[in-house]
């Protein structure tokens with residue numbers, strides 16, 4: 001293994017989450033949520049928040065590490081990091097950035113965090129409300145193309161057309177997420193199961209996305225603490241090692257006005273091979289997967305592009321029984337994910353991946369040792385990561 | 394003048410230095426797209442530099458407003474107040490074989506519940522918004 005790798009050099013030793021609220025319903029301000037999640041992650045790790053010396057986040061989180069460090073009384077700040085790009089594409093990359101800082105001695109105890117209070121601030125799923133518009137958006141918004149669902153629907157429609165993927169494949173993803181949420185009391189959709197008939201009868205948002213193909217919008221915060229592998233056994237929970245974390249996008253993925261040459265993609269074609277190479281693993285080795293649902297179509301495409309299944313096998317592979325814990329071939333989004341647990345821009349998915357390694361998920365996969373996360377399909381840059389138990393080192 | 398495809402009230406496009414000739418062209422009923430003077434290739438949306446040869450020297454050249462549907466979506470849920478009473482509408486991504494297959498976003502005119510076919514040939518319709526402030530035009534599409 002090349003020394004230019006993150007494999008096994010850092011571990012997650014602390015997890016923290018606030019209560020997850022429906023959008024706009026948090027009683028607490030966004031920065032208070034961030035602080036609560038970080039304090040809980042420190043309690044979980046058995047350390048004082050004063051020991052944190054690095055912060056990493058993504059998607060333009062509004063909570064400045066200098067202010068957080070001051071509020072928490074951190075002794076010293078060594079790493080203050082933001083992964084560029086929106087839409088949750090940085091959810092795994094932020095962990096990779098934190099791991100890189102720890103592995104290279106830039107910092108010793110880094111917290112990855114994300115906080116959202118859309119009542120206090122603006123909402124994602126709404127259109128432009130200004131009276132004029134300029135630049136790239138002037139070439140889409142006047143045609144009624146402005147929401148995240150509308151930005152991605154045409155990628156998914158083209159992919160379905162090219163490969164004969166059916167709507168039922170998306171339905172299976174939604175049903176698996178809701179199924180897992182029913183055993184997770186933290187989930188916003190706990191106690192609200194979904195069945196095929198309800199999915200089929202649900203309204204279109206934009207074709208091919210029904211209501212249940214689209215992520216929630218929530219308030220809350222999540223945090224996880226990384227330290228070096230050398231120290232990882234000194235904490236209360238079994239260490240969860242970072243085996244790989246990569247991010248990026250393919251040629252001209254950011255080309256304006258829907259002109260990226262390879263359009264019908266989740267943006268993982270060039271990213272996924274680097275993930276497998278760094279981890280020294282292949283899709284068959286993965287015990288459980290959390291795959292970011294902005295929209296179910298992106299989940300399907302990202303699973304294809306990570307090599308779990310070919311496009312032509314999708315209609316057979318994406319069946320409910322195949323996607324649920326404990327016995328499915330690829331248990332997917334075992335906390336309920338962004339569709340049914342909470343939309344914390346994907347950091348919640350990473351926390352669930354660590355829980356699977358610890359053996360504490362509410363939809364636990366027996367003997368899960370390789371636990372993977374895919375973050376933010378169809379945006380640019382995207383990212384993905386693999387966690388492993390001690391036995392995988 | 395026929396009625397615009399979408400309800401009034403969406404944001405009015407305002408040209409920038411980079412795309413002024415495009416918007417001026419639509420007002421005059423012409424499709425003008427950015428082409429590199431050095432390598433003579435089209436790119437869209439407009440950029441300050443040619444991504445192929447890195448020349449900063451670009452021009453705007455008239456292109457026939459005809460193409461084919463590269464992808465599409467039928468939107469049902471309105472996210473802008475102006476569209477609350479719109480009902481479903483169709484967005485198409487049209488590629489232009491006569492301009493290096495650059496793609497434009499527009500609406501597909503006609504029945505919003507018509508079948509949508511990737512690869513279908515379409516031709517442009519210049520939709521004038523002469524009473525807007527400032528006045529502008531959009532490029533819409535209908536099946537050829």
Ligand SMILES: [Zn+2]
Pocket residue numbers: 429430431432433434443444445446447448
């Ligand atoms: Zn050029």
